[in-house]
Every structure is written in structure tokens, then in C-alpha cells.
Amino acid sequence: MRRDQAEDECAAPRHDGRRGFLKCAAGIAGVAAAGIGGPAAAAADRPVGGLRDGGLLPDKVPFHGDHQAGIVTPQQLFAGFVGFDVLAQDRDGLISLFQRLTRRSRVLAAGVKPQDEQVASEEPTPDSLSITLGVGASLFDDRFGLSGHKPRHLKAMPAFPDDRLEPARCHGDLSLQVCAQHPDAVVHVLRDLARETEGLLRPRWRADAFLNPSRPSGSPRTFVGFKDGIVNPDTGSAREMDRLLWVTPPCGEPDWALGGSYQVLRLIRFQIEKWDKVPLARQEKIFGRRKASGAPLDGTRESDVPRYREDPHGSKIPLNSHIRLANPRTEKTENSRFLRRSYNYDAGYDSKGQMDLGLVFCGYQQDPERQFATVQRRLRHEPLSEFITPIGGGYFFILPGVRDADDWFGSRLLQKT
Numbered sequence: 001m002r003r004d005q006a007e008d009e010c011a012a013p014r015h016d017g018r019r020g021f022l023k024c025a026a027g028i029a030g031v032a033a034a035g036i037g038g039p040a041a042a043a044a045d046r047p048v049g050g051l052r053d054g055g056l057l058p059d060k061v062p063f064h065g066d067h068q069a070g071i072v073t074p075q076q077l078f079a080g081f082v083g084f085d086v087l088a089q090d091r092d093g094l095i096s097l098f099q100r101l102t103r104r105s106r107v108l109a110a111g112v113k114p115q116d117e118q119v120a121s122e123e124p125t126p127d128s129l130s131i132t133l134g135v136g137a138s139l140f141d142d143r144f145g146l147s148g149h150k151p152r153h154l155k156a157m158p159a160f161p162d163d164r165l166e167p168a169r170c171h172g173d174l175s176l177q178v179c180a181q182h183p184d185a186v187v188h189v190l191r192d193l194a195r196e197t198e199g200l201l202r203p204r205w206r207a208d209a210f211l212n213p214s215r216p217s218g219s220p221r222t223f224v225g226f227k228d229g230i231v232n233p234d235t236g237s238a239r240e241m242d243r244l245l246w247v248t249p250p251c252g253e254p255d256w257a258l259g260g261s262y263q264v265l266r267l268i269r270f271q272i273e274k275w276d277k278v279p280l281a282r283q284e285k286i287f288g289r290r291k292a293s294g295a296p297l298d299g300t301r302e303s304d305v306p307r308y309r310e311d312p313h314g315s316k317i318p319l320n321s322h323i324r325l326a327n328p329r330t331e332k333t334e335n336s337r338f339l340r341r342s343y344n345y346d347a348g349y350d351s352k353g354q355m356d357l358g359l360v361f362c363g364y365q366q367d368p369e370r371q372f373a374t375v376q377r378r379l380r381h382e383p384l385s386e387f388i389t390p391i392g393g394g395y396f397f398i399l400p401g402v403r404d405a406d407d408w409f410g411s412r413l414l415q416k417t
């Protein structure tokens with residue numbers, strides 16, 4: 001497929017029924033990079049799409065639009081999160097970097113064959129690919145003349161109490177989120193973009209991540225065994241998204257940032273050996289939900305809405321349970337809700353023989369302080385904190401969408417300033 005042909009296809013997604021970046025899913029063994037192992041391979045065989053909000057995941061996630069793909073897009077099964085530092089020396093170098101990233105992402109999202117044909121042995125399809133680019137506060141220093149143009153709420157992720165942040169797994173000038181239905185597609189995109197941006201970018205950290213099966217149905221489960229992602233703002237409601245997610249006027253943000261969103265990434269490791277000794281009834285009180293069904297402790301189904309007002313003393317759903325602290329469902333706390341789009345990671349064993357697995361927590365919002373950090377502070381003394389340790393991540397600003405074939409990531413930031 002020619003490059004211009006691929007670009008045309010971005011605008012008019014085609015549903016040809018084929019799934020998978022490579023038809024030969026067995027090929028994933030060769031690219032089972034750190035953090036992706038058995039569970040990932042197993043999940044690749046599951047039916048795909050429609051994992052969140054009941055929405056169907058198209059074969060081709062449209063690349064062009066007011067907002068970037070990969071945010072309100074129903075969650076694909078696999079994700080790679082990377083923090084990069086920019087090596088470009090000056091503003092022209094940065095423009096060139098953003099234009100290259102745009103060109104190649106546009107082509108990849110349309111499903112063009114990866115360049116490495118030794119690995120991609122069959123004709124590929126787009127694999128529901130989304131590539132989402134963010135910028136960190138460090139990009140707005142004096143290297144590129146951007147210091148007066150930082151999004152209003154963008155700052156380096158602070159260390160919260162109980163964090164054990166490892167510098168090598170934090171921050172970055174850029175963040176890249178690549179999501180697809182197979183793990184090899186994520187790796188191919190990272191390889192392809194590395195080739196395209198050689199000398200302009202240096203990776204700082206990477207987290208490979210995936211969704212576990214729902215078991216038996218409904219929302220997927222994290223490694224603590226509970227269904228996660230049950231409650232989220234309504235991505236189908238433009239009004240709700242404009243209120244909680246997208247940078248929308250009036251907001252005091254620079255014009256170039258309208259249509260963007262703030263991404264909070266947190267690599268959170270589980271003390272899983274400790275967790276596995278906790279009796280079921282206590283685990284359920286810690287989350288406020290039933291482990292088997294996902295139902296709130298005052299209900300019977302995953303979709304049941306907890307009725308906190310009828311349980312003011314927490315006799316059914318403890319006042320310090322995860323869901324009750326995270327979202328008390330009051331008028332006052334409504335403004336701190338945000339969209340979660342998290343994945344699991346499994347990085348094997350550490351040097352002490354402990355399992356290194358957990359959550360790549362990913363949240364999208366209008367203001368990390370008003371939303372993520374407020375919720376994080378409410379969760380400070382929750383019983384779950386004994387079993388989890390945040391070890392990395394960062395705050396990023398997701399650039400507005402690439403509008404059409406002539407547009408590119410960050411064009412309004414770099415053309416105007």
C-alpha cells in the first residue's frame with residue numbers, strides 16, 4: 001500500500017472483518033518483551049472489541065479529529081506506555097520530530113505494513129491501533145522557546161506520601177501511549193517510530209501492559225482479582241467529556257491547547273504475596289465490591305449503583321473502602337471525577353524473588369490537581385495502600401487532535417509561538 005493511499009484510509013475507516021496486525025498471532029512469542037508474558041499471550045486469543053461502555057472497537061480507529069485517539073476509544077487489549085526525552089537541538093528539530101511522528105502515526109493507524117517484513121510475514125490490518133502523544137512540563141524549558149506557552153495545569157508529577165518513585169521510571173519530555181489488539185502490533189509501532197525519529201528521541205522508561213479477561217463477563221480484572229473500570233464518566237456524552245476531560249473554554253488555557261487533555265500515569269506495584277494472604281471478606285471490604293460479581297457490597301450486579309446515602313455509617317460499604325473514598329458521589333466531589341483507562345503489567349520477579357506486577361494507572365482529565373490529585377489525597381489512608389506502591393509515571397498534556405491530512409501534532413503550539 002502506498003503511503004498516500006494509507007493516509008486516505010484514515011479519513012474513511014473500512015470494516016473488512018479481518019482482525020489483527022499480523023494474522024499469525026503465534027508470532028507474538030518472538031516479541032514477548034519485558035512485562036508481557038503468558039497472560040498477554042492468552043488474552044490475544046480472546047474475541048476483541050467492545051470492552052468498555054459496550055462500545056464496539058473499530059478495526060481502524062480514526063486518526064484525525066479534534067481530539068486524539070486512544071482516550072475515549074474503547075480500551076484495546078494491549079498497551080505500551082513510553083516516556084521519552086527529546087534530543088532535538090532546537091525548535092526546527094522539534095517541529096521536524098512532531099511532523100515525523102504525525103506522518104508515521106497516520107500511516108500506521110491506517111494499517112500499512114510495518115517496514116520490518118521479516119517479522120510481519122502476512123498482510124497486516126490496523127489492529128484497532130491508537131497512538132496518543134503527550135508532552136511533559138520539561139518540554140517547556142528554554143530549549144525550544146516554549147517557556148511561556150505551557151498548559152496552565154502542567155507540572156512534573158509530584159511524589160505523594162507513600163510513593164517510592166524510581167527516577168528511571170518517571171517523567172519525560174513526551175509520553176507515547178500505543179494501544180492495539182495484539183502485543184506485537186504495539187512493539188512494531190514502537191520500532192517503526194524509533195526508526196522514523198532516530199537521533200531526535202531517547203526513551204526514558206517503558207511499561208508494557210494488557211487487559212486481563214473479564215472472567216466470566218463484564219469488566220476485566222486486575223491482578224488483585226477485582227473487576228476494574230466498572231464506573232467511569234460517560235464517554236458517549238460530549239457534555240460530560242467537555243466538563244471533565246477535554247480542555248474546553250473558558251478555562252484559562254492557551255488557545256493552542258483546546259481539545260487536549262491531561263494524562264496522569266502511575267506505575268503501581270502490588271505487594272501481591274501479601275495481598276494473597278488476605279481473607280476474601282476483608283478484600284471485599286477494602287474495595288467495597290464483591291470479588292466474584294463486581295457488585296457493590298450493597299447490591300447484586302456489577303452495574304448496580306452504590307447507595308451511600310442509605311448507608312451513612314458504612315455498615316455495608318465501609319466509609320474507608322476504595323470506591324467510597326475515590327468517588328463519594330456527592331455534589332461537591334462530582335468535579336473531581338475523571339476517566340480511567342488503566343492496564344495491568346507483569347514484569348516477572350524482582351531480585352528478591354517477589355512478583356513484580358501491578359497496574360499502569362492511566363487517567364484523563366481537565367486538571368490533574370482538581371481531579372487525580374484530589375482523589376489521590378482522599379485515598380491516602382485507605383486500607384488498600386498497605387498492598388500497593390507507586391513506583392513511577394508522570395503528568396503529561398495530551399496534545400489536541402490532528403485535524404486533517406495537512407495538520408500535525410503540536411502545530412498550533414509551534415506555529416504560533
Ligand SMILES: C=CC1=C(C)c2cc3[nH]c(cc4nc(cc5[nH]c(cc1n2)c(C)c5CCC(=O)O)C(CCC(=O)O)=C4C)c(C)c3C=C
Binds near residue numbers: 230268289323324379
Ligand atoms: C487516584 C486515583 C486512583 C488510584 C491511584 C487507584 C488505584 C487503584 N485502583 C484499583 C482498583 C479499583 N479501583 C476501582 C475504582 C476506582 N478507582 C478510582 C481511582 C483510583 N484508583 C476511582 C475514581 C474509581 C471509581 C470509583 C467509583 O466511581 O465508584 C475499582 C472498582 C471498580 C471500578 O469502578 O472500576 C477497583 C477494583 C487498584 C488495584 C489500584 C492500584 C493499584
Ligand SMILES: [Fe+2]
Binds near residue numbers: 322326
Ligand atoms: Fe481504583
